[in-house]
Amino acid sequence: MAGDAAASIELLLVEDDAGDALLVEELLIDGNVPNRLTWVRSLAEAREALAGGGRSRCVLLDLHLPDAQGLDALKVVLAEAPEAAVIVLTGLAEAEAGLAAVAAGAQDYLVKGQLEPEWLGRAIRYAVQRKQTETAAAALQTGRLRAEENARLERGLLPNPLLTTDDVSVVARYRPGRATSLLGGDFYDVVERPDGVHAVIGDVAGHGPVEAALGVCLRVAWRSFVLAGARGPRLLALLEQLLMAERDDEETFVTLTSVTLAPDRATAKVLRAGHPAMIVREPDGGARLVETRGGMALGLLPGMDDWQEDDVPLRPGTELVLFTDGLFEGETGPDGRRLDLDGLLRLAGRGGDLAAEPFVDFLITEAEEASAGYGGLGDDVAVLSLGWKE
Structure with a gap:
């Protein structure tokens, strides 16, 4: 023509x-x-x-x-x-x-x-x-509806800590993966009770609206169970039962870490279910990885796990930094090399002089920059820092 x-x-x-x-x-x-x-x-x-x-x-x-x-x-x-x-x-x-x-x-x-x-x-x-x-x-x-859905998911996944005291420092951040601006399946929460300050961070396998909805369900259930008095391995067992009832795919699993800051301020009780280690920041600016005993992720072998609770000693001013694996799994080299936990700990050491809030922002920014030339952080990232104030 x-x-x-x-x-x-x-x-x-x-x-x-x-x-x-x-x-x-x-x-x-x-x-x-x-x-x-x-x-x-x-x-x-x-x-x-x-x-x-x-x-x-x-x-x-x-x-x-x-x-x-x-x-x-x-x-x-x-x-x-x-x-x-x-x-x-x-x-x-x-x-x-x-x-x-x-x-x-x-x-x-x-x-x-x-x-x-x-x-x-x-x-x-x-x-x-x-x-x-x-x-x-x-x-x-479609964009407007997605934004509204994202806002609803955000209210469910990213709650305001339920605290009655000003003696606890809590800093939380959430960054969706690069594949979508929608939130994924990472979640966190913090609740104060007479027996201490309880916190959780978790990660539903995948990062889409289905995983986000399941994350909201588990986060709300965790808060409800904690308020009702569920503690220790019993708490994880209840969450696993809920996961089995709500998941659409039998292969869906959830990793999480649950922490309780004891009222004596000298210890933290830690339960891990397939979740990464945490970073402990000392008052003198030092940082170390702490990997307590744990068990399998929720939903992998339902009813077959025996989660172990460990005590982690705390000094005044110690901060526990919990995070999901999206923070350290970004590629940092052409051969598929990743930041991994050791690399993340090195970044934490470089931010040793920072207070809790700028430290969390620094950690995420540095992890993003480390993988910027190789696709960036592809998975969702949640970071939760908490500890008793000095």
Whole structure:
């Protein structure tokens, strides 16, 4: 076809009558419509042309084909090419069919016996513009709904600590993975009770809306169980039972660490279920990895684990830094080398003089920069720092 290829409209003509197809082609030339026209004679050929997200921006569709009639053909084309504008071609006595086609999703209809070059060109241009507007509006609506869903998930995953004392330092951060701006399955919470300050950080395998919803469920359940008095391995067993009831996939599992700062301020009780070690920051600026006894992640072998609770001694001003594996699993080299826990500890040592809040921000920023040249941090990251104030 004539015309600038860069400005050409990709057209698919679905018409079994060779004479009508030739007429449409001549009208496009006379109407000076830059186009790249593909002509097919049946719905089956149209489906082949549209398969795999074809480039057609506009489909001219005859409603009477050898293998489809009326709105049935239109429905197939709309399903195969949801982003293409569709104009149906009708006979002189089929105005009602044309209106029905527009109501069913076509952008316009044209009567074959009344086609004029100018009308055809205008109809095609307007149809393409309307479809682009509809597509943009739909994308905007989808983005708004995703933002609202993200806000709901955020309220569930990232709660305000339930504290009655000012003697506890709590700093929490959440960073979604690079693949999506939506929150994933990482979660945390902090609750104060007479027997101490309880905290949890967890990670549902995966990072999408399903995992996020499950993370919300587990986070809320953890708070409820703690408020109801569940402690130690019994608490993890209850969470695992809930996970088994709520998960859609039997292979879904959850890692978590549960910590209790004892009222004597000298110890912290730690329970781990397949979760990474934590960093202990000492008042003098030193940092060390502490890997207490643990057990398998929740949901791997339901009912078969025996989680062990350990005591970690604390000095005044000691901070416990809990995190999910997204913080240290980013690639930092061309050979697939990762930051890993040792590299994360080195970063922690460099931020030894920082207070809790800037330290957490420093740790995340440095981990991101370490993997920036190799794709960045691909998984969600949650970090929770807590400890008694001096």
